[in-house]
Amino acid sequence: MKRTGKAMKAARGKRSAQWLSDRTADLGYRVSPTVIAKLDSGHRGSVLSVPELIVLAAALHTSPVNLVYPGPYQGRVEILPGRNAGEFNAAEWFSGVYSYLGRDGVGAPEDPAEQWQANTETLRQWRYLDELFITKEQMDDPKHIAVLDRQIKATCDRLGIKLPPDEVFGRDTIELKTGDDDARQRLAPGEHGKITDTKRGEIFYATTYLRLHSGKLREREASSRKSAEDARRELKRRIKAELETGEPTGVINRSTTLSELFEAWIPAKIAEDQIGERTVTLYRDTWRLHGEQQLGELRIAELSTSRADAHLKALPPSPATYLRIILTGMYGLAVRFDVVKHNIMRETKAAKAERKPARALTAMEFEEVRRAVEMFCTRKGPGPRRGRMLPAFVELLAATGVRPGEVLAIEWPEVDLLADVPTVTVSGTVVDSGRVAGKPLHRQDERKGGAPAHTVTLPPFGVQVLTELYGVTGPAGTVLKNRDGGLVSLSNIRSSLREALAPHEHLRWVTPHSFRRTTGTVVRDGLGVEAAQHQLGHAQLATTEGHYVQRVTAGPDTRAVLEKWASNQS
Missing domain, CATH: 1.10.443.10 (Intergrase catalytic core)
Structure with missing residues (x-):
């Protein structure tokens, strides 16, 4: 655990345990900050389950083996109580290259290539099955679909998956429908298939396939220690939240911070609205002084309307007005990239500056200004x-x-x-x-x-x-x-x-x-x-x-017309 803790800490750099915990939550399986902190400190009671190891590796953009055996690979490590091996050999064993575990550690098989092929055959078959499903989804010709169906069934047989002979299976549904053309019902964008309940140990799992608004098909899962129904409710809640948030379509996504969004918005604003250099400088200064430190590290989906509104009302009127313009534009860009469904800034209000009425100099005041200026410029000194x-x-x-x-x-x-x-x-x-x-x-x-x-x-x-x-x-x-x-x-x-x-x-x-x-x-x-x-x-x-222009505050001379009306004179 101490070795894994050091590897995790090195992989995330200066980011906090809370940050890593949030990343695992985004992947659907939160590892608590307490567990991560214990691993960081090398706490003797640290325990890491296999699911936690996998999701932590995914959150850190690495593989599980790099956390268990991070290297350098010159030394030896204990892989089982009382059994040591070179760390490189241990990493190969953990990765499936070797399956033989000798008395003194990892032993090389007679034919390593053949052993590796055997160890990874199941994974290759599953990958091939997935590719068959993807290919089938793009096909319209019934003849081609029939060929793919036969290949899918043959692959399922090799994997030990029993399929009813009268059904055509796809990745996006569990309850499969058949018609005259033996074709299955395709999920519409935003729909999910049948939810499957399983129990592993003391934990209930609910799993389904979800078709995103972009048309992509993704597997989704939720778990609960209470009941299968509770896991189902949690899965439905997550699916609803994901669909409401939207599916990113470009370089801006749900992990983008507001500081990164600002840097993406400014060039777009210049190109689309042809704003001048002074306006660009004004926006950059406003963001640097009133947005960067206060909001910059938040992700796009983490800023709520109420928090944005409270922040604007805490600022003086002028910077609040400009910051609202900036944030409205930034979230407008996020909407266009399908990261959020609506612009959260629409309902915010910035404190308005006290508007002073236009005031003009009288002829006498203008003359006094002239004299004051002349005296200032001719004063000796x-x-x-x-x-x-x-x-x-x-x-x-x-x-x-x-x-x-x-x-x-x-x-x-x-x-x-x-x-x-x-x-x-x-x-x-x-x-x-x-x-x-x-x-x-x-x-x-x-x-x-x-x-x-x-x-x-x-x-x-x-x-x-x-x-x-x-x-x-x-x-x-x-x-x-x-x-x-x-x-x-x-x-x-x-x-x-x-x-x-x-x-x-x-x-x-x-x-x-x-x-x-x-x-x-x-x-x-x-x-x-x-x-x-x-x-x-x-x-x-x-x-x-x-x-x-100074507002006229006196009405015109209306005495004659009003008197004529009141006297009933035509």
């Missing part, structure tokens, strides 16, 4: 001038209504100040360092979500600021540049705006994105909501109304 591009950044945000990163990405060839109607075209965005894994600050040559280039007209104050900038940063590259002539970081210029407005408590709510909402609200109030939608470049009008 040691070191280089702070917020060099901040005034122009604020003016262009208000003049265009485009996103802050898109303002920083505007290039001079996209600016037309000499046209009758001056315009600027936005075709990309600036992405800060770290927003895309492994990439520094850079310009992305497409707008958010891969949207097409967007052209907006420029009001006079926008034309003025660009005219002044042309002599500083033109005529090539981006309109806004840092001291070295490179791109301006959004995080840096956002910090400068926050610092400029810090002394003014009533303006601290203002962020770079506030100007986009302000422009949308001003255009809505002057030209209508559809004009605001076009200015902001939204594909859906609901996006503009729900998130980017």
